[in-house]
Amino acid sequence: MSILEWIETITARGIRRPGYPADEWTERWLAERLAGFGLDVALEPVELTRWRxxxxxxxxxxxxxxxxxxxxxxxxxxxxxxxxxxxxxxxxxxxxxxxxxxxxLPQSLVRALATAYYDPEGVFDTLVQxxxxxxxxxxxxxxxxxxxxxxxxxxxxxxxxxxxxxxxxxxxxxxxxxxxxxxxxxxxxxxxxxxxxxxxxxxxxSDTVTTHNVVATLPGSSPYWVIVGSHHDGPWASAVEDATGIALVLESARRWARVPQSERPHNLLFLFTSGHMAHAAGTRAFIEAHRDLLADVVLQVHLEHAALRCEGVDGRLVPTADPEVRWWFTTRAPRLERLVVETIAAEGLRRSLVLPPDAFSPMPPTDGAFFHPEGVPLVHFLSAPMYLFDSADTVDKVDVAGLEPLAGAAFRIVRGTAGWDPASLREADEARIHPH
CATH class of the missing domain: 3.50.30.30 (Glucose Oxidase; domain 1)
Incomplete structure (x- = not known):
């Protein structure tokens, strides 16, 4: 199946709030797909509050x-x-x-917070999101x-x-x-x-239910790890939030499963968390359960929201041909920032801003935000269209043209970490924050 077909399959199940039948179905469906690619798969329980x-x-x-x-x-x-x-x-x-x-949000203001940007159209001077x-x-x-x-x-x-x-x-x-x-x-x-x-x-x-993180691994050629993740729940059937993220991470797993172990730069962990719509319950549970792994993580890549920019016309939302502004929250390590900038340009991902993880608040506004205070180096892709938490988030809002380039960007970024180790990235960020 194509990336878009996966998105259509997921959204067809209906409302995917944590603990809802569609979300439980998605957990099982993901586990089956990942096992079919040849990954080792585990369903890890997450207890959370289900609101109906x-x-x-x-x-x-x-x-x-x-x-x-x-x-x-x-x-x-x-x-x-x-x-x-x-x-x-x-x-x-x-x-x-x-x-x-x-x-x-005027993008000229966001651009002032960015460490780099890719705006070949020159729209950030006037674009308001x-x-x-x-x-x-x-x-x-x-x-x-x-x-x-x-x-x-x-x-x-x-x-x-x-x-x-x-x-x-x-x-x-x-x-x-x-x-x-x-x-x-x-x-x-x-x-x-x-x-x-x-x-x-x-x-x-409201009640307490047990949901699951879907965790899948591939062995690599170093003792270290790269985590590629997103969340599998959403507020509605939610094509952009976050069937697109699910599909992009699934595509990353499929691509890396086709690469020989000797050519994978590190061990790879593909993480689909539960409970984003309940204060990132799954991400927090994963970190607590795998705290001993964090020191060996070279990079945590997070993929959320391949979205089209929309306009309001006569009381309804109409998708444009343009992607919503793309944010890339990236740890302040020079070679990592350089890798992200080069990747964005190579994949032609226009309307992209490379931002420090704390550009808007102490943590990035992503489901994977809780990795940041743990000191894990990260690259988090996110867009924030105005319909993100609304039932209007339907498949026609998906940035279909951006799906393959975004999947390609995730692959390039992971591949670009070959030969890296966690300590050197952390030291680079620490040296920036506390220069001698």
Whole structure:
């Protein structure tokens, strides 16, 4: 099968949240594919919180009814009646209503944070990217809680398409008040009527389940390791987030399985983690279970989100012919950065920025972020299209033209580590941070 056919196969199973049947199916499917390539495969258990939404609706006392989507990991309610008021005017006991817009990120600013970039079109001077978070990232409910609100309603009025299917927050932190997302049109209708009395229903169930990391290995020609990974769950059927990452890592395994052991630069571990949508539970579990391996890891490569840039047209998302901006979070070791820059250019991966792992926050915004504070050298590919956590993440949003070049880039980067050892990369990064 082609990389795209794998993506289509995965998304056809339906919603792939951690612990859902489609995610369990994906674990088994991956294990079968990897074993068929000739890899040694293990399913390693990961315990996490599974969150499942039920009914979501807002009813005003006037009789109007607006459909909603419960905010992940907020408290369930079968009916909370209170006064609705704008967040800035909310009093204790109210249901706070907030207009939510996503952050507009000029790429000229991101370019200033980059160590290198590949922009043959010269678009970064003017290109503005809409990323799938507001300015508070996942802390959407916290201001309402600070005001003593009894509930929260997020009106997605600032998005360029109509949706209420926004799967944020996904940090598995349970908030003690209920929350509901409304689409932009319904949100504006509510805001025009505030303050008003009414009721929200935001039903959900949380329980603890056991999922699995899929871990597959190939022996190489050195005593060291390279890890190539992504996560296998997603918020919806989620073609970009992260069926594309699954397929790219699977393709990496297929390609390296065809290479003789003597020509593999290091032992190779292909990691498909569970529970990205539950605070990267699988990545954290893998690190805890394999801490003794980390000192021998030359590089951890992470592949997420081969995405097309979209535009909002008449309340819907329309894919363009261009890829979403590509971020390559790369440990500050000169030869590693040079390898990544040369690879991006060789594969023609336009609209690429090479960024330090801590460019935006102490860790990169990837599922593999927790390798960074452990001192593991990394190259993390990620794009962040505005529909990333929405049910609009369908196969037509996949950057099909970028799949083979991205797979080629991952192969080149791993091959380029031949003769490297973990200590020298770590020393290079340490020398940069603490120059003599």
């Amino acid at each position: 939404p039920g009914a979501g609706v807002l009813r005003l006392d006037t009789g109007e009814e607006l459909p909603g989507f419960p905010l992940p990991f907020t408290a369930p309610t079968s009916g909370l009646r209170a006064r609705f008021a704008r967040l800035e005017e909310a009093e204790p006991g109210d249901i706070a209503v907030e207009e939510v817009a996503f952050t507009e 809409t990323i799938p978070f507001g300015p508070r990232m996942m802390e959407v409910v916290e201001p309402a809680m600070a005001r003593g609100a009894a509930g929260y309603v997020g009106a997605l009025t600032g998005l360029p398409w109509e949706t209420r299917d926004y799967y944020v927050p996904y940090d598995a932190v349970e908030r003690p008040i209920p929350g509901l997302w409304l689409s932009g049109g319904d949100g504006r209708a509510l805001l025009d009527r505030l303050p008003a009395m009414g009721t929200i229903v935001a039903e959900s169930v």
